[in-house]
Amino acid sequence: MKTPVIAAFFLAAALACGESYAGACSVSPRHALLLHGGFLDYEEEVAPAHRELLQRLLAAGNARLAAGGSALDAVTEAIAAMEDSGLLDAGKGSIVNTEGFTETDASLMEGVSGRSGAVAAMQRLQNPIRAARLVMDRSKHVLFVGATGEATLQKLGAAVIDPATYYQEYVPPPKPVGRKHGTVGAAALDRCGHLAAGTSTGGWPGKLPGRVGDSPIIGASTYADARVALSATGVGEYFIKRAATRDIAMRVQYLGQPLQAATDHVIKNLIGREDKAEGAVIALGADGEMVVSSNGYGILWGWVGTGRPARVGTREPGPSGPDASVDNPTR
Numbered sequence: 174m175k176t177p178v179i180a181a182f183f184l185a186a187a188l189a190c191g192e193s194y195a196g197a198c199s200v201s202p203r204h205a206l207l208l209h210g211g212f213l214d215y216e217e218e219v220a221p222a223h224r225e226l227l228q229r230l231l232a233a234g235n236a237r238l239a240a241g242g243s244a245l246d247a248v249t250e251a252i253a254a255m256e257d258s259g260l261l262d263a264g265k266g267s268i269v270n271t272e273g274f275t276e277t278d279a280s281l282m283e284g285v286s287g288r289s290g291a292v293a294a295m296q297r298l299q300n301p302i303r304a305a306r307l308v309m310d311r312s313k314h315v316l317f318v319g320a321t322g323e324a325t326l327q328k329l330g331a332a333v334i335d336p337a338t339y340y341q342e343y344v345p346p347p348k349p350v351g352r353k354h355g356t357v358g359a360a361a362l363d364r365c366g367h368l369a370a371g372t373s374t375g376g377w378p379g380k381l382p383g384r385v386g387d388s389p390i391i392g393a394s395t396y397a398d399a400r401v402a403l404s405a406t407g408v409g410e411y412f413i414k415r416a417a418t419r420d421i422a423m424r425v426q427y428l429g430q431p432l433q434a435a436t437d438h439v440i441k442n443l444i445g446r447e448d449k450a451e452g453a454v455i456a457l458g459a460d461g462e463m464v465v466s467s468n469g470y471g472i473l474w475g476w477v478g479t480g481r482p483a484r485v486g487t488r489e490p491g492p493s494g495p496d497a498s499v500d501n502p503t504r
């Protein structure tokens with residue numbers, strides 16, 4: 174007697190979450206997608222290839238979310254596409270470490286459930302973010318590392334590549350030109366009202382073999398709950414020590430700070446001034462509010478929300494959000 178009731182409950186719960194049920198989310202009229210392509214420590218224009226990439230992904234993500242797709246899927250697909258592009262320091266475009274080989278890190282978190290998945294120091298994963306999703310969906314664990322973790326993930330279905338031919342290594346030019354950006358990340362709000370966030374990287378230039386940064390650490394670079402979804406970029410060691418994205422989320426939850434004030438405090442005052450470390454974060458609130466905070470020049474970002482045109486920029490848009498921002502069409 175009870176079985177159909179229980180089955181109906183779980184089906185309703187699955188539909189409400191939008192997981193694996195395209196078009197299921199419709200309770201909220203609002204959705205939004207915020208992407209980033211890494212921290213900028215000097216004034217920089219949006220390169221045409223980066224603009225084209227972000228605009229294409231914003232259009233695809235916007236269509237997915239408008240049709241009721243889940244925030245988790247929107248984040249996973251946008252990051253996977255940035256990994257595949259070879260244009261940024263993630264997936265195919267990942268940098269090499271001091272020994273000349275690539276190790277990638279990624280993580281993913283769903284705000285409504287707290288479900289998380291992450292991978293670190295991976296040498297053969299085609300899409301670290303898809304592997305993080307496998308961790309979340311197909312294991313009872315949160316974080317897999319190194320060669321043995323990679324072997325387990327391959328058994329769970331992760332696609333692997335030959336590192337000798339796959340990676341498009343880039344060597345960041347010396348200052349004042351600055352380092353090529355960057356780590357990639359995404360935050361999304363779906364029409365269930367749910368948030369998700371993710372981050373993927375090849376790491377910081379000059380890293381030693383086996384070094385793991387903040388990008389695969391839940392609460393350091395990636396965090397999502399019912400109020401906010403966050404993805405950070407910058408010198409990962411400081412984001413780990415500060416539990417930076419978790420700190421921002423807790424400032425919002427415990428102190429009731431506005432999202433802009435919480436992000437600015439952690440990025441500009443704590444990491445920027447006290448730790449004197451470079452970094453930036455993107456944040457999306459449950460009302461679709463977007464915040465970009467950097468203690469350098471800015472961050473490559475793109476945003477799209479319900480009924481509003483997609484924006485791509487490098488400067489912080491400020492408290493008024495993307496409509497008040499410079500779209501940087503030529504700079």
Ligand code: ASP
Binds near residue numbers: 212385
């Ligand atoms: N946070 C990344 C790391 O430390 C690097 C970056 O965002 O550029 O691995």
